[in-house]
Amino acid sequence: MSEIAELKIGDKTYELPTEVGSEKELAINVGKLRAQSGAITIDPGFKNTGSTRSAITFLDGEQGILRHRGYSIEELAEKSSFLEVSYLLIFGELPTATQLEEFQSEIADHMLVHEDIKKILDGFPASAHPMGVLSSLVTSQTAFYPESLDPNRSSKEVMLSIIRIIAKMPTFAAWAYKNEIGQPVIYPDSNLDYCSNFLKMMFARPGMNYEVDPVVAKALDTLLILHADHEQNCSTSTVRIVGSSQASLYASLSAGINALWGPLHGGANQAVIEMLEAIKEDGGDTDKYLAKAKDKNDPFRLMGFGHRVYKNFDPRARIIKKAADEVLEKLGVNDPVLEIAKGLEEKALNDEYFVQRSLYPNVDFYSGIIYRALGIPTEMFTVMFALGRLPGWIAQWKEMRENGEPIGRPRQVYTGATSRSYVDISGR
Numbered sequence: 001m002s003e004i005a006e007l008k009i010g011d012k013t014y015e016l017p018t019e020v021g022s023e024k025e026l027a028i029n030v031g032k033l034r035a036q037s038g039a040i041t042i043d044p045g046f047k048n049t050g051s052t053r054s055a056i057t058f059l060d061g062e063q064g065i066l067r068h069r070g071y072s073i074e075e076l077a078e079k080s081s082f083l084e085v086s087y088l089l090i091f092g093e094l095p096t097a098t099q100l101e102e103f104q105s106e107i108a109d110h111m112l113v114h115e116d117i118k119k120i121l122d123g124f125p126a127s128a129h130p131m132g133v134l135s136s137l138v139t140s141q142t143a144f145y146p147e148s149l150d151p152n153r154s155s156k157e158v159m160l161s162i163i164r165i166i167a168k169m170p171t172f173a174a175w176a177y178k179n180e181i182g183q184p185v186i187y188p189d190s191n192l193d194y195c196s197n198f199l200k201m202m203f204a205r206p207g208m209n210y211e212v213d214p215v216v217a218k219a220l221d222t223l224l225i226l227h228a229d230h231e232q233n234c235s236t237s238t239v240r241i242v243g244s245s246q247a248s249l250y251a252s253l254s255a256g257i258n259a260l261w262g263p264l265h266g267g268a269n270q271a272v273i274e275m276l277e278a279i280k281e282d283g284g285d286t287d288k289y290l291a292k293a294k295d296k297n298d299p300f301r302l303m304g305f306g307h308r309v310y311k312n313f314d315p316r317a318r319i320i321k322k323a324a325d326e327v328l329e330k331l332g333v334n335d336p337v338l339e340i341a342k343g344l345e346e347k348a349l350n351d352e353y354f355v356q357r358s359l360y361p362n363v364d365f366y367s368g369i370i371y372r373a374l375g376i377p378t379e380m381f382t383v384m385f386a387l388g389r390l391p392g393w394i395a396q397w398k399e400m401r402e403n404g405e406p407i408g409r410p411r412q413v414y415t416g417a418t419s420r421s422y423v424d425i426s427g428r
């Protein structure tokens, strides 16, 4: 039996039901509070508001725990592959060898994109940020596959939409880059694994022999796993809320890509490298930048630091920091910004301002350094994040649809003018 929470407003007491998640987290259900009392709850930024019940990802920000469908991110990053984790997120269980093989081969079958995608791409100037191009290409799928517009079609048809987007996303991402640098696009190679195929489309050129470095492909695969899902963050909540209006999967995913773009979310990986570069150019004085970050009159923030839910450490950041060291060593890359990053981290972790506010490096603090070592240009970092987050968004959209969740529609506390009469323009 769940406990009852009591809320006192004035001299009236209201009883509110509670519910407990499978990891014993307690929630007070305020769904009927307004009907009972006329009051709503207010929580800007949803800092303490659960928007859904979800069985996909569990995270405990105080303990630094992240698990997908019960499996720890540490184990998945070490032992699994990105497509295996994608399957786990979307279907709820790890695949058998046959299931994984089928999943991979279906994805391989759908990698090629419609030839007219090149015409859309041609319409973008080279100055287009690849995130904008990516979100447009994802929405454009509603035109090529109009049946995908209806999310209520059979689960088989929904699955086809899902497979298509997982298969085509690396092509869209790599082609967005080719558009930016003015090179002809490279077609997908279904004989290659998911990450190798992407790397080939990014870096091969017509007439050139391009061999994918397995160290690079493996490192990329791990990075994608680390980004695969993160429960109800800004972009995932966007995907769910857009999907709750029964907009199509592709429209919902495209909205998620745009939400991810901002520097306070997925755009932080680009912002981190730009910040580290700026510190390097400025003589490497990390103290100066720490002081700026602490100065409330200065809008500067230490990018890659702090997290809405992790208040102890971000387990993904730990894995990435180790991976950054290993990858740079294996590839023989000596990146001076890695040293600046480590120096900043050490100082911040011992600084009262950061300690008091529980600000730790997040997943994006070191990911940019690895991307750079892999040859990925800075403006593509957030695209890489989107590529990784795709299965999470899909799994969350699918769960929302299957649970028949209502349309997302928060309330507000109105703070504007009260009723007044219209004044004719001559009298204003």
Ligand code: ACO
Pocket (backbone or CB within 6 Å): 045, 263, 264, 265, 266, 268, 293, 294, 300, 301, 302, 303, 304, 305, 306, 307, 308, 309, 357, 359, 362, 363, 364
């Ligand atoms: N540098 C300096 N101060 C910071 C930072 C930072 N990176 N992050 C938070 N703070 C301070 C705030 O100024 C605030 O201080 P105050 O209490 O004195 O006013 C306090 O810490 C709490 O910060 P909030 O902004 O209220 O925390 P919130 O949970 O809303 O924000 C966020 C979390 C957006 C991640 C924030 O820490 C931030 O802007 N970090 C930098 C951007 C970044 O790295 N984003 C990536 C997040 S991970 C991801 O999306 C994958």
